[in-house]
Amino acid sequence: MSSDSELVKKELFDAIVGYNKDKVLAAVEKAKAAKMDPNEIINALAAGMSEVGVRFERGKLFLPHVMVAADAMTAGVKVLEKDMPKGKDAKVASVIVTGTVEGDVHDIGKSIVSTMLQCAGYEVHDLGRDVPTANFIDTIKSKNAQMVGLSALMTTSMQVQREIIEILKEQGLRGKVKVMVGGAPASQAWADKIGADGYGENASEAVHKTNVLLAKK
Protein backbone atom coordinates (compact mmCIF):
# COMPACT_ATOMS: atom_id res chain seq x y z
CA MET A 1 0.00 0.00 0.00
CA SER A 2 1.57 3.30 -1.06
CA SER A 3 1.78 6.14 1.40
CA ASP A 4 -0.23 8.23 -1.13
CA SER A 5 -3.22 5.97 -0.87
CA GLU A 6 -2.85 5.90 2.92
CA LEU A 7 -3.08 9.69 2.82
CA VAL A 8 -6.17 9.60 0.62
CA LYS A 9 -7.74 7.04 2.95
CA LYS A 10 -7.13 9.40 5.85
CA GLU A 11 -8.70 12.22 3.85
CA LEU A 12 -11.79 10.08 3.18
CA PHE A 13 -12.01 9.15 6.86
CA ASP A 14 -11.50 12.75 8.07
CA ALA A 15 -14.04 14.14 5.62
CA ILE A 16 -16.76 11.82 6.99
CA VAL A 17 -15.78 12.45 10.60
CA GLY A 18 -15.87 16.18 9.79
CA TYR A 19 -19.38 15.63 8.32
CA ASN A 20 -18.38 17.64 5.28
CA LYS A 21 -20.06 16.46 2.08
CA ASP A 22 -17.96 18.64 -0.26
CA LYS A 23 -14.77 17.28 1.27
CA VAL A 24 -16.11 13.72 1.05
CA LEU A 25 -16.88 14.12 -2.65
CA ALA A 26 -13.52 15.77 -3.30
CA ALA A 27 -11.70 12.98 -1.44
CA VAL A 28 -13.63 10.35 -3.41
CA GLU A 29 -12.60 12.02 -6.68
CA LYS A 30 -9.01 12.12 -5.48
CA ALA A 31 -9.16 8.43 -4.57
CA LYS A 32 -10.62 7.60 -7.99
CA ALA A 33 -7.91 9.61 -9.71
CA ALA A 34 -5.34 7.66 -7.67
CA LYS A 35 -6.99 4.48 -9.05
CA MET A 36 -7.86 3.19 -5.61
CA ASP A 37 -10.09 0.12 -5.50
CA PRO A 38 -13.72 1.29 -4.93
CA ASN A 39 -14.06 -1.29 -2.13
CA GLU A 40 -11.10 0.26 -0.36
CA ILE A 41 -12.60 3.72 -0.77
CA ILE A 42 -15.91 2.53 0.68
CA ASN A 43 -14.12 0.83 3.58
CA ALA A 44 -12.31 4.08 4.41
CA LEU A 45 -15.62 5.99 4.35
CA ALA A 46 -17.28 3.29 6.47
CA ALA A 47 -14.46 3.50 9.02
CA GLY A 48 -15.15 7.24 9.22
CA MET A 49 -18.84 6.52 9.78
CA SER A 50 -18.02 4.12 12.61
CA GLU A 51 -15.93 6.88 14.22
CA VAL A 52 -18.90 9.23 13.85
CA GLY A 53 -20.89 6.62 15.80
CA VAL A 54 -18.28 6.51 18.54
CA ARG A 55 -18.21 10.32 18.81
CA PHE A 56 -22.01 10.40 18.86
CA GLU A 57 -22.06 7.85 21.68
CA ARG A 58 -19.55 9.96 23.62
CA GLY A 59 -21.64 13.08 23.17
CA LYS A 60 -18.99 14.75 20.99
CA LEU A 61 -21.29 14.81 17.97
CA PHE A 62 -25.05 15.23 17.87
CA LEU A 63 -27.80 13.79 15.71
CA PRO A 64 -27.71 16.56 13.06
CA HIS A 65 -23.97 15.91 12.60
CA VAL A 66 -24.64 12.19 12.23
CA MET A 67 -27.34 12.91 9.65
CA VAL A 68 -25.06 15.14 7.59
CA ALA A 69 -22.23 12.57 7.80
CA ALA A 70 -24.69 9.85 6.74
CA ASP A 71 -25.83 11.94 3.78
CA ALA A 72 -22.21 12.60 2.78
CA MET A 73 -21.41 8.89 3.03
CA THR A 74 -24.39 7.99 0.83
CA ALA A 75 -23.35 10.62 -1.75
CA GLY A 76 -19.77 9.30 -1.78
CA VAL A 77 -20.88 5.70 -2.28
CA LYS A 78 -23.26 6.75 -5.09
CA VAL A 79 -20.37 8.29 -7.02
CA LEU A 80 -18.50 4.99 -6.76
CA GLU A 81 -21.35 2.69 -7.75
CA LYS A 82 -20.84 3.08 -11.49
CA ASP A 83 -17.12 2.32 -11.19
CA MET A 84 -17.54 -0.91 -9.28
CA PRO A 85 -16.46 -3.89 -11.39
CA LYS A 86 -19.48 -5.95 -12.37
CA GLY A 87 -19.65 -9.72 -11.91
CA LYS A 88 -19.15 -11.70 -15.09
CA ASP A 89 -22.00 -14.15 -14.72
CA ALA A 90 -24.85 -11.73 -14.09
CA LYS A 91 -27.16 -13.72 -16.39
CA VAL A 92 -27.11 -16.75 -14.16
CA ALA A 93 -26.98 -14.81 -10.92
CA SER A 94 -28.55 -16.08 -7.76
CA VAL A 95 -31.32 -13.89 -6.44
CA ILE A 96 -30.82 -12.08 -3.15
CA VAL A 97 -33.32 -9.95 -1.25
CA THR A 98 -31.88 -7.31 1.07
CA GLY A 99 -33.32 -4.73 3.40
CA THR A 100 -33.24 -3.12 6.80
CA VAL A 101 -35.83 -4.69 9.06
CA GLU A 102 -39.04 -3.08 10.27
CA GLY A 103 -38.65 -0.28 12.82
CA ASP A 104 -35.12 0.57 11.71
CA VAL A 105 -34.24 3.39 9.33
CA HIS A 106 -30.46 2.83 9.22
CA ASP A 107 -29.67 1.95 5.62
CA ILE A 108 -26.13 3.06 4.81
CA GLY A 109 -24.47 -0.27 5.55
CA LYS A 110 -27.29 -2.25 3.96
CA SER A 111 -27.02 -0.20 0.77
CA ILE A 112 -23.26 -0.78 0.60
CA VAL A 113 -23.81 -4.51 1.02
CA SER A 114 -26.48 -4.48 -1.72
CA THR A 115 -24.19 -2.59 -4.10
CA MET A 116 -21.27 -4.91 -3.50
CA LEU A 117 -23.43 -8.01 -3.95
CA GLN A 118 -24.71 -6.56 -7.22
CA CYS A 119 -21.16 -5.88 -8.32
CA ALA A 120 -20.29 -9.47 -7.47
CA GLY A 121 -22.87 -10.50 -10.08
CA TYR A 122 -25.93 -11.27 -7.95
CA GLU A 123 -29.45 -10.16 -8.79
CA VAL A 124 -30.26 -8.03 -5.76
CA HIS A 125 -33.69 -6.79 -4.75
CA ASP A 126 -33.04 -4.10 -2.18
CA LEU A 127 -36.32 -3.40 -0.38
CA GLY A 128 -34.96 -0.34 1.43
CA ARG A 129 -35.27 0.44 5.10
CA ASP A 130 -37.95 -0.06 7.76
CA VAL A 131 -39.21 -2.92 5.61
CA PRO A 132 -42.35 -4.68 6.89
CA THR A 133 -41.61 -8.35 7.54
CA ALA A 134 -44.38 -9.39 5.14
CA ASN A 135 -42.56 -7.58 2.31
CA PHE A 136 -39.44 -9.68 2.90
CA ILE A 137 -41.47 -12.89 2.87
CA ASP A 138 -43.53 -11.92 -0.21
CA THR A 139 -40.44 -10.88 -2.18
CA ILE A 140 -38.50 -14.00 -1.23
CA LYS A 141 -41.44 -16.02 -2.60
CA SER A 142 -42.18 -13.94 -5.70
CA LYS A 143 -38.52 -13.64 -6.75
CA ASN A 144 -37.68 -17.19 -5.73
CA ALA A 145 -34.72 -15.82 -3.79
CA GLN A 146 -31.83 -18.04 -2.69
CA MET A 147 -30.74 -15.66 0.06
CA VAL A 148 -31.98 -12.79 2.18
CA GLY A 149 -29.66 -10.23 3.77
CA LEU A 150 -31.23 -8.69 6.87
CA SER A 151 -29.76 -5.52 8.27
CA ALA A 152 -30.50 -4.20 11.78
CA LEU A 153 -28.58 -1.47 13.58
CA MET A 154 -30.39 -1.41 16.91
CA THR A 155 -30.62 -3.89 19.74
CA THR A 156 -34.41 -3.52 19.49
CA SER A 157 -34.70 -4.09 15.74
CA MET A 158 -32.25 -7.00 15.67
CA GLN A 159 -35.01 -9.07 17.29
CA VAL A 160 -36.86 -8.77 13.98
CA GLN A 161 -34.07 -10.77 12.32
CA ARG A 162 -34.99 -13.66 14.62
CA GLU A 163 -38.72 -13.21 13.91
CA ILE A 164 -38.16 -13.35 10.16
CA ILE A 165 -36.23 -16.62 10.49
CA GLU A 166 -39.09 -18.05 12.55
CA ILE A 167 -41.65 -17.01 9.92
CA LEU A 168 -39.53 -18.53 7.15
CA LYS A 169 -39.53 -21.78 9.12
CA GLU A 170 -43.29 -21.67 9.68
CA GLN A 171 -43.88 -21.12 5.98
CA GLY A 172 -41.62 -24.00 4.98
CA LEU A 173 -39.19 -21.65 3.23
CA ARG A 174 -36.18 -22.04 5.46
CA GLY A 175 -34.69 -24.89 3.45
CA LYS A 176 -34.91 -22.81 0.27
CA VAL A 177 -33.47 -19.50 1.38
CA LYS A 178 -30.21 -18.75 3.17
CA VAL A 179 -30.29 -15.99 5.74
CA MET A 180 -27.43 -13.59 6.34
CA VAL A 181 -27.64 -11.10 9.18
CA GLY A 182 -25.61 -7.94 9.65
CA GLY A 183 -25.52 -4.53 11.29
CA ALA A 184 -23.52 -3.14 14.21
CA PRO A 185 -25.18 -5.12 17.05
CA ALA A 186 -25.11 -8.43 15.15
CA SER A 187 -22.30 -10.96 15.50
CA GLN A 188 -21.50 -14.55 14.59
CA ALA A 189 -22.78 -15.56 18.06
CA TRP A 190 -26.08 -13.78 17.34
CA ALA A 191 -26.34 -15.43 13.93
CA ASP A 192 -25.77 -18.85 15.55
CA LYS A 193 -28.26 -18.12 18.31
CA ILE A 194 -31.12 -17.24 15.96
CA GLY A 195 -30.26 -19.92 13.39
CA ALA A 196 -29.05 -17.66 10.57
CA ASP A 197 -26.72 -19.18 7.96
CA GLY A 198 -24.21 -16.37 8.06
CA TYR A 199 -23.10 -13.09 9.53
CA GLY A 200 -21.32 -10.35 7.61
CA GLU A 201 -19.19 -8.03 9.69
CA ASN A 202 -18.76 -5.72 6.71
CA ALA A 203 -19.72 -5.62 3.05
CA SER A 204 -16.61 -7.44 1.78
CA GLU A 205 -17.16 -10.24 4.26
CA ALA A 206 -20.86 -10.33 3.35
CA VAL A 207 -19.93 -10.94 -0.30
CA HIS A 208 -17.37 -13.57 0.65
CA LYS A 209 -19.82 -15.43 2.90
CA THR A 210 -22.53 -15.17 0.24
CA ASN A 211 -20.20 -16.75 -2.31
CA VAL A 212 -19.57 -19.61 0.10
CA LEU A 213 -23.22 -20.02 1.11
CA LEU A 214 -24.43 -19.99 -2.48
CA ALA A 215 -21.39 -22.00 -3.59
CA LYS A 216 -20.44 -19.45 -6.21
CA LYS A 217 -16.73 -19.41 -6.91
Ligand code: HCB
Ligand atom coordinates in the same frame (compact mmCIF):
# COMPACT_ATOMS: atom_id res chain seq x y z
CO1 HCB B 1 -28.59 5.89 14.56
N1 HCB B 1 -28.21 4.74 16.09
N2 HCB B 1 -30.38 6.25 15.31
N3 HCB B 1 -28.82 7.03 13.05
N4 HCB B 1 -26.80 5.61 14.20
C1 HCB B 1 -26.95 4.01 16.05
C2 HCB B 1 -27.15 2.70 15.32
C3 HCB B 1 -26.64 3.81 17.59
C4 HCB B 1 -25.79 2.58 17.90
C5 HCB B 1 -25.98 5.10 18.17
C6 HCB B 1 -25.94 5.08 19.68
O1 HCB B 1 -26.83 5.55 20.33
N5 HCB B 1 -24.91 4.56 20.28
C7 HCB B 1 -28.09 3.75 18.19
C8 HCB B 1 -28.69 2.35 18.39
C9 HCB B 1 -28.63 1.94 19.85
C10 HCB B 1 -29.22 0.58 20.08
O2 HCB B 1 -28.82 -0.39 19.55
N6 HCB B 1 -30.20 0.51 20.93
C11 HCB B 1 -28.86 4.62 17.23
C12 HCB B 1 -30.12 5.23 17.53
C13 HCB B 1 -30.62 5.03 18.95
C14 HCB B 1 -30.85 5.95 16.58
C15 HCB B 1 -32.20 6.66 16.76
C16 HCB B 1 -33.25 5.91 17.61
C17 HCB B 1 -31.86 8.04 17.33
C18 HCB B 1 -33.02 8.92 17.71
O3 HCB B 1 -33.85 9.22 16.89
N7 HCB B 1 -33.02 9.28 18.96
C19 HCB B 1 -32.67 6.81 15.29
C20 HCB B 1 -33.32 5.50 14.76
C21 HCB B 1 -34.73 5.61 14.40
C22 HCB B 1 -35.20 4.29 13.81
O4 HCB B 1 -34.48 3.57 13.13
N8 HCB B 1 -36.44 3.95 14.05
C23 HCB B 1 -31.37 6.92 14.61
C24 HCB B 1 -31.18 7.63 13.44
C25 HCB B 1 -29.98 7.73 12.75
C26 HCB B 1 -29.76 8.63 11.54
C27 HCB B 1 -31.01 8.82 10.67
C28 HCB B 1 -29.30 9.97 12.03
C29 HCB B 1 -28.53 7.92 10.86
C30 HCB B 1 -28.96 6.86 9.83
C31 HCB B 1 -28.93 7.39 8.40
C32 HCB B 1 -29.09 6.27 7.41
O5 HCB B 1 -28.76 5.12 7.63
N9 HCB B 1 -29.65 6.65 6.28
C33 HCB B 1 -27.91 7.19 12.04
C34 HCB B 1 -26.58 6.70 12.05
C35 HCB B 1 -25.74 7.05 10.85
C36 HCB B 1 -26.07 5.95 13.13
C37 HCB B 1 -24.62 5.48 13.39
C38 HCB B 1 -23.83 6.67 13.91
C39 HCB B 1 -23.84 4.91 12.21
C40 HCB B 1 -24.53 3.76 11.44
C41 HCB B 1 -23.81 3.59 10.12
O6 HCB B 1 -24.27 4.07 9.09
N10 HCB B 1 -22.61 2.95 10.15
C42 HCB B 1 -24.84 4.37 14.48
C43 HCB B 1 -23.63 4.10 15.40
C44 HCB B 1 -22.97 2.78 15.12
O7 HCB B 1 -23.39 1.98 14.31
N11 HCB B 1 -21.95 2.54 15.87
C45 HCB B 1 -26.03 4.95 15.24
C46 HCB B 1 -21.74 2.81 8.98
C47 HCB B 1 -22.16 1.59 8.14
C48 HCB B 1 -21.23 1.50 6.92
O8 HCB B 1 -21.95 0.45 8.95
O9 HCB B 1 -22.75 -1.32 10.53
O10 HCB B 1 -24.44 0.00 9.15
P1 HCB B 1 -23.10 -0.62 9.26
O11 HCB B 1 -23.02 -1.66 8.03
C49 HCB B 1 -21.89 -2.48 7.79
C50 HCB B 1 -21.93 -3.82 8.52
O12 HCB B 1 -22.69 -3.82 9.71
C51 HCB B 1 -22.40 -4.81 7.50
O13 HCB B 1 -21.87 -4.29 6.28
C52 HCB B 1 -22.00 -2.86 6.31
C53 HCB B 1 -20.96 -2.25 5.41
O14 HCB B 1 -19.63 -2.54 5.82
N12 HCB B 1 -23.84 -5.05 7.32
C54 HCB B 1 -24.35 -6.22 6.82
C55 HCB B 1 -24.87 -4.20 7.52
N13 HCB B 1 -26.02 -4.78 7.20
C56 HCB B 1 -25.74 -6.02 6.74
C57 HCB B 1 -26.58 -7.03 6.28
C58 HCB B 1 -26.01 -8.24 5.91
O15 HCB B 1 -26.81 -9.23 5.47
C59 HCB B 1 -24.62 -8.43 5.99
C60 HCB B 1 -23.78 -7.43 6.44
